[in-house]
Amino acid sequence: MSIMRFKHTASVLIDGKVLISGGLWTESPRQPPIFADTELYDPATDIWTATGNMNNPRFSHKAFTLKDGKVLVIGGYDNKSLLSSAELYDPFRELWIKTTTTVHCICINEWKSFKGR
Numbered sequence: 001m002s003i004m005r006f007k008h009t010a011s012v013l014i015d016g017k018v019l020i021s022g023g024l025w026t027e028s029p030r031q032p033p034i035f036a037d038t039e040l041y042d043p044a045t046d047i048w049t050a051t052g053n054m055n056n057p058r059f060s061h062k063a064f065t066l067k068d069g070k071v072l073v074i075g076g077y078d079n080k081s082l083l084s085s086a087e088l089y090d091p092f093r094e095l096w097i098k099t100t101t102t103v104h105c106i107c108i109n110e111w112k113s114f115k116g117r
Contacts, residue, residue: 001039002048008035009063011071013091017042019051019071021089022058034059034079038089038096054096055087072099 001020008023018041025033036057040049054073061076061083074086088097 001041002050003035005035007059009061009073011063011065013040013065013071014069015091016044017091019063019089019091021054021063021071021073022061022076024059033057034077051089051094052096054089055098056083056085058083 004025005020005023006026009019009021011019011021013019019038020041021038023035025035034057036053036055038051038054040051041047042049057078058073058076062074064072064074066072069091071089071091072086073089076083086099088099089095090097
């Protein structure tokens with residue numbers, strides 16, 4: 001990774017690369033910065049590549065790789081409050097897309113799937 005992060009997510013994409021999203025610079029959420037940037041790691045080449053910013057900086061969020069190859073990122077916190085937003089990463093276009101999904105609370109440690117996607 002180009003920067004040290006805490007409370008970020010790591011999502012395995014269908015091509016085997018790993019998407020790292022968001023997080024904090026330190027272990028304390030009271031000390032920004034909170035990241036919106038994302039990176040791709042290619043284990044085949046051991047190369048890290050910047051891949052744009054999410055629409056919202058966030059940490060302690062959840063991320064799910066969907067069957068269509070996109071990654072759904074939901075919830076988490078910014079530097080002020082719990083987020084109710086969600087967004088999709090499209091690895092084919094290397095683009096972050098806001099969604100209309102509203103998240104009321106992400107209060108669990110781990111989800112294995114999201115509505116079967």
